[in-house]
Amino acid sequence: MKKSIEIGNLVLKNNILMAPMSGVSDLPFRMIVNKFSPGLVFSEMIASRALIEQNKKTIRMLKKNTKEILAIQIAGCDPQIMANAAMICENEGADILDINMGCPVKKVTNGYAGSALMKNEDLAIRILESVKKSIKIPLTLKMRTGWDENSRNAPKLARIAEKIGVSLITIHGRTRCQMYRGSSDWNFIKRVKNSVNIPVIANGDVKNVEDAQNILKISKADGIMIGRGSYGKPWIFNQILDSFEDNKKQIKINLKELILEHFNLNIEHYGNEIGVKNFRKHLGWYSKKLNNSNMFRAKVNSVEDKDEIEKCIKTFF
Numbered sequence: 001m002k003k004s005i006e007i008g009n010l011v012l013k014n015n016i017l018m019a020p021m022s023g024v025s026d027l028p029f030r031m032i033v034n035k036f037s038p039g040l041v042f043s044e045m046i047a048s049r050a051l052i053e054q055n056k057k058t059i060r061m062l063k064k065n066t067k068e069i070l071a072i073q074i075a076g077c078d079p080q081i082m083a084n085a086a087m088i089c090e091n092e093g094a095d096i097l098d099i100n101m102g103c104p105v106k107k108v109t110n111g112y113a114g115s116a117l118m119k120n121e122d123l124a125i126r127i128l129e130s131v132k133k134s135i136k137i138p139l140t141l142k143m144r145t146g147w148d149e150n151s152r153n154a155p156k157l158a159r160i161a162e163k164i165g166v167s168l169i170t171i172h173g174r175t176r177c178q179m180y181r182g183s184s185d186w187n188f189i190k191r192v193k194n195s196v197n198i199p200v201i202a203n204g205d206v207k208n209v210e211d212a213q214n215i216l217k218i219s220k221a222d223g224i225m226i227g228r229g230s231y232g233k234p235w236i237f238n239q240i241l242d243s244f245e246d247n248k249k250q251i252k253i254n255l256k257e258l259i260l261e262h263f264n265l266n267i268e269h270y271g272n273e274i275g276v277k278n279f280r281k282h283l284g285w286y287s288k289k290l291n292n293s294n295m296f297r298a299k300v301n302s303v304e305d306k307d308e309i310e311k312c313i314k315t316f317f
C-alpha cells in the first residue's frame with residue numbers, strides 16, 4: 001500500500017475509501033461504516049439546484065457527524081449554481097467537496113450533469129474553475145473512463161482538472177454507456193494514474209480482499225474506493241486494510257448489535273415511517289446468504305411498525 005494520501009491539508013488515515021451512493025451512503029450508513037476505519041467517506045450525490053433552493057430533504061443530506069472526515073458530492077451543470085452549492089457545503093462543515101462527473105442516470109445526464117459533463121469538456125472546465133474559486137476546502141472529482149468506448153477522455157480531463165487545482169481524482173473504470181454492464185477496466189485506470197501527479201483512486205467491482213489487492217496491482221492507483229462491496233458488510237474496509245498490514249487487528253463483530261444500531265440511527269435520521277421503509281434494503285443485504293433469509297425478507301417487507309422490525313431483527317440474527 002502506498003503512503004497515506006494528502007488532500008490539501010488533510011492526511012487520510014488510510015487509502016480505502018467509501019463510495020458516494022445515492023440512497024445508501026447517508027449519515028446512518030456512514031456512521032456504521034466509520035466503525036471500520038475507511039480513510040474517507042462520501043455523501044450521497046446532492047443536486048446543486050435543490051441545495052441552493054434549500055429543499056428540505058436535500059438539506060438533511062448535508063448532516064455530518066463531527067467525527068467523520070466527509071467529502072460532500074454535488075452534481076449539476078450550471079457553473080454558478082455549482083459554485084454556490086459548493087459554498088453551502090463548505091459552510092455546513094464538508095471537509096472536501098467532490099464533483100460528480102460519473103452519474104449515468106438519464107434524469108441526471110439529460111440535464112448535462114453527471115457523466116454527461118465528460119462529453120462537454122468546455123462546460124466541465126467552467127464548472128471546475130467556478131467551484132474551485134468559490135471554496136477553500138479541497139476539491140476532488142469523480143468520473144468514469146468516458147462517455148462511451150470511442151471517447152474515453154478521462155486521462156485528458158484528469159490533466160485539465162489537476163491544472164485547475166483538483167486535489168484527487170476517482171475513476172470508476174466503466175464508460176457512461178456501459179452503465180453497470182461488463183466490468184470495471186482497472187488497466188484503463190492506470191492510464192489516468194500515469195497522466196497526473198495528484199492521487200488517483202481506483203473504483204469498480206472491488207468485492208473482497210483479493211479484488212482490492214488486484215485493483216491496486218493493475219491500476220497502480222494510490223487508493224481504492226468501494227461501493228456495492230460494502231452492502232451488508234460495512235466491515236469490508238477494515239478487512240481490506242488488515243490484509244495490507246503485518247499487524248492484523250481483526251475487529252470482532254456482533255452482527256445483531258450492529259444491525260440494531262444501524263436501524264436506530266436510521267430511524268433517528270429519517271423518522272419512523274421513512275426510516276422503516278428505507279432500511280429494508282439493508283436488511284436484505286445483511287441477511288443475504290443466511291438460512292431462511294427469503295422468509296425474513298418477506299416478513300420485514302410487510303411490516304411497518306418500528307418495534308416489530310426490531311423484534312424481527314432480534315429473532316433472525
Ligand SMILES: Cc1cc2nc3c(=O)[nH]c(=O)nc-3n(C[C@H](O)[C@H](O)[C@H](O)COP(=O)(O)O)c2cc1C
Binds near residue numbers: 023225
Ligand atoms: C445504488 C448506487 C448509487 C450510486 N450513487 C452514486 C452517487 O451518488 N455518486 C457517485 O459518484 N457515484 C454513485 N454510484 C457509483 C459508485 O460510487 C461506484 O462508482 C460504482 O458503484 C462502482 O463501484 P463498486 O463496484 O464498488 O460499487 C452509485 C452506485 C450505486 C450502486
